[in-house]
Amino acid sequence: MTSEDIIKNGSVVYSRPRLLNERNTHYCPGCSHGVVHRILAELLDEMGLEDKAIGVAPVGCAVFAYNYIDVDWIEAAHGRAPAVATAANRLNPENVVFTYQGDGDLAAIGTAETIHAANRGENIVMIFINNAIYGMTGGQMAPTTLLGQKTATSPYGRRADINGFPIKMSDILAQLDGTCYVTRQAVHTPAAVRKAKKALRTAFENAIAKRGTSVVEFVSTCNSGWKLSPAKANEWMAANMFEKYPLGDLKSI
Amino acid sequence: MAEEIKLMKGNEAIAHAAIRYGCDGYFGYPITPQSEVLETLEELMPWETTGMVVLQAESEVAAINMVYGGAATGKAVMTSSSSPGVSLKQEGISYIAAAELPALIVNVMRGGPGLGTIQPSQADYFQATKGGGHGDYHLIVLAPATVQEMADFVGLGFDLSFKYRTPAMILADGIVGQMMEKVVLPEPRPRRTAEEIAEQCPWAATGKHGRKERNVMTSLELEPDKMEVNNLRLQETYKRIEENEVRYKEYHVEDAEYLIVAFGSVARICLKAIEDARARGIKIGLLRPITLWPFPSDRLKELSSKIKGILTVELNAGQMIEDVKLAVECKIPVYHFGRMGGIVPNPGEVMNAFNNCFGEASNNSDL
Numbered sequence: 371m372t373s374e375d376i377i378k379n380g381s382v383v384y385s386r387p388r389l390l391n392e393r394n395t396h397y398c399p400g401c402s403h404g405v406v407h408r409i410l411a412e413l414l415d416e417m418g419l420e421d422k423a424i425g426v427a428p429v430g431c432a433v434f435a436y437n438y439i440d441v442d443w444i445e446a447a448h449g450r451a452p453a454v455a456t457a458a459n460r461l462n463p464e465n466v467v468f469t470y471q472g473d474g475d476l477a478a479i480g481t482a483e484t485i486h487a488a489n490r491g492e493n494i495v496m497i498f499i500n501n502a503i504y505g506m507t508g509g510q511m512a513p514t515t516l517l518g519q520k521t522a523t524s525p526y527g528r529r530a531d532i533n534g535f536p537i538k539m540s541d542i543l544a545q546l547d548g549t550c551y552v553t554r555q556a557v558h559t560p561a562a563v564r565k566a567k568k569a570l571r572t573a574f575e576n577a578i579a580k581r582g583t584s585v586v587e588f589v590s591t592c593n594s595g596w597k598l599s600p601a602k603a604n605e606w607m608a609a610n611m612f613e614k615y616p617l618g619d620l621k622s623i
Numbered sequence: 624m625a626e627e628i629k630l631m632k633g634n635e636a637i638a639h640a641a642i643r644y645g646c647d648g649y650f651g652y653p654i655t656p657q658s659e660v661l662e663t664l665e666e667l668m669p670w671e672t673t674g675m676v677v678l679q680a681e682s683e684v685a686a687i688n689m690v691y692g693g694a695a696t697g698k699a700v701m702t703s704s705s706s707p708g709v710s711l712k713q714e715g716i717s718y719i720a721a722a723e724l725p726a727l728i729v730n731v732m733r734g735g736p737g738l739g740t741i742q743p744s745q746a747d748y749f750q751a752t753k754g755g756g757h758g759d760y761h762l763i764v765l766a767p768a769t770v771q772e773m774a775d776f777v778g779l780g781f782d783l784s785f786k787y788r789t790p791a792m793i794l795a796d797g798i799v800g801q802m803m804e805k806v807v808l809p810e811p812r813p814r815r816t817a818e819e820i821a822e823q824c825p826w827a828a829t830g831k832h833g834r835k836e837r838n839v840m841t842s843l844e845l846e847p848d849k850m851e852v853n854n855l856r857l858q859e860t861y862k863r864i865e866e867n868e869v870r871y872k873e874y875h876v877e878d879a880e881y882l883i884v885a886f887g888s889v890a891r892i893c894l895k896a897i898e899d900a901r902a903r904g905i906k907i908g909l910l911r912p913i914t915l916w917p918f919p920s921d922r923l924k925e926l927s928s929k930i931k932g933i934l935t936v937e938l939n940a941g942q943m944i945e946d947v948k949l950a951v952e953c954k955i956p957v958y959h960f961g962r963m964g965g966i967v968p969n970p971g972e973v974m975n976a977f978n979n980c981f982g983e984a985s986n987n988s989d990l
Contacts, residue, residue, distance in 0.1 A: 420831055421830050421831045421832045421833060422830045423830060424696070424828050424829075424830055426692070427841075433843060434843075436837075436839045436841065440831075440837050441830070441831060441837055442828035442829065442830055442831055442837050442838045442839070443828060443837065443838075443839045443840070443841075444691075444692060444695040444696075444828050444839075444840045444841075445722075445839065445840060445841035445842065445843055446688065446691070446692075447688060447691075447714055447715060447718050450684070450685070450688035450691075450715070453680070453684075453685040453686075453688035453689050453692065454688050454689070454691055454692030454695070455692060456678070456685075456689055456692065457648060457650060457676075457678075457688075457689035457690065457691075457692035457693035457696075457700065458692040458693065458695065458696050458828070460648065460676045460678065460693075461647055461648050461676055461693045461696055461698045461700070462696050462698075462829065462830070465696075465829070465830045466830075482681055482682060482684075482685065483681070483684075483685050483688070486680075486681035486685065
């Protein structure tokens with residue numbers, strides 16, 4: 371399509387991805403899940419993975435991811451997605467298995483499953499939504515909640531002496547011999563979305579080529595949990611989250 | 624050709640039988656007294672022959688969730704553990720039952736509660752037969768008394784779990800897991816092909832492969848009306864299992880005046896006690912439930928009109944006795960004799976317990 375065609379009246383230049391179905395999502399307007407779902411659905415279609423993909427949904431905001439993206443899914447218990455994905459992949463090596471998990475799921479209750487699946491180098495993709503809060507249950511403190519950040523269970527701000535420190539899970543995973551690709555992305559600007567999609571593509575290529583575990587962390591917004599408008603949430607994320615969770619590749623081999 | 628008779632431990636028989644059944648995957652974690660299952664599988668390297676996946680997980684929690692993941696793709700998968708480890712698996716077992724997935728779980732019971740002891744026990748009867756995890760569900764629970772049954776129940780457990788799309792458990796006591804006996808292993812059969820799985824498990828999350836609708840394995844449903852329907856469907860399955868799958872064995876029941884009810888290796892000790900008693904003219908029979916759930920309640924109720932009393936003998940503080948009492952509707956006296964903490968009674972102790980319960984009546988027998 372030339373730029374002449376694109377600007378012609380009535381030409382479709384952007385539409386709903388084929389694998390993102392028409393069901394209304396339960397996500398709050400403006401949160402990062404919508405964009406990540408979109409690029410994931412686009413990629414699964416573009417890479418011809420509709421018939422091969424098995425998604426593993428977490429417990430948390432993305433618990434209903436299986437309702438929106440038209441591939442086969444398994445809904446895991448809280449934190450256990452990497453264990454579920456391990457078996458799904460080992461028993462079906464011709465498939466492409468990915469998990470989609472939040473920070474509570476992947477970095478708190480499921481820490482052991484996350485680390486050990488990555489350490490075994492399972493040929494899976496872990497999609498990690500880090501919005502520093504428990505969204506689904508109403509905005510409680512997460513393992514990645516920043517120091518000083520107010521949540522329902524740290525109403526005066528997270529304190530290191532009581533709650534410990536925000537955990538940099540991707541940095542831990544990057545140190546494991548089983549991971550081949552660990553990257554931290556965001557989807558708050560069009561440029562960031564394009565970069566993030568490229569990163570996610572690399573992760574799926576690794577899974578297909580059986581190079582080991584790929585982790586794509588999305589530093590994300592939770593405008594409801596943070597009690598900010600979508601635009602303000604993006605600003606707050608850029609101003610506060612990126613310092614603790616800097617964007618870019620942590621490991622790529 | 625004559626059957627090939629082997630000598631092995633019950634735990635080893637589980638491993639051999641799994642490979643021969645065409646099991647697709649085993650996910651385990653070491654814990655005494657069942658570690659030989661994982662050890663034997665690692666030694667036999669079935670991935671080189673049948674393609675079976677064997678994986679030592681980082682925890683019992685991970686292992687059962689691997690089972691969940693494998694079962695969700697339509698594969699025949701299993702795990703084994705012992706009591707404290709099986710407690711850890713309960714969340715995953717509840718999810719497997721709720722998502723209506725077939726799977727086999729082996730519990731080689733040790734004494735509890737807590738870390739307890741590594742010696743044999745039957746104290747997980749309640750946990751196994753009443754659900755174990757959260758929510759209204761049942762497992763099909765098979766109680767082997769011999770190494771032969773350890774081998775045979777692997778296939779039976781898988782077959783039943785696929786037939787009803789519900790998890791099955793082999794509930795063995797530590798004795799059956801650890802003791803060596805003669806066993807004839809089942810005939811090897813190939814693992815199912817992808818085509819066979821697609822045909823037998825059209826619900827499985829295998830990748831869409833041209834399917835129009837995606838398959839989603841989940842236990843989540845937030846709409847109460849639909850969630851109740853899901854629960855009713857599970858209960859319907861359990862009703863069919865109760866109607867069709869009750870299994871038990873009877874010994875010397877025809878002319879029995881009293882009955883001992885015992886399962887697993889304890890039933891064998893009781894059988895010896897009964898035979899000794901019969902030599903002295905005391906007519907005791909034995910009913911050994913093979914399925915602890917579904918429980919042979921109808922048969923016990925039937926027998927209760929012909930016998931004077933029942934003694935349950937268990938390696939616990941009295942768990943199965945509750946189901947026996949429910950079955951006979953308290954129409955005849957039901958007593959319990961149990962040892963705990965890893966102690967296994969001998970036939971003499973069983974007879975002493977019987978005499979303590981029914982002494983007057985048995986003394987009046989024509990000796």
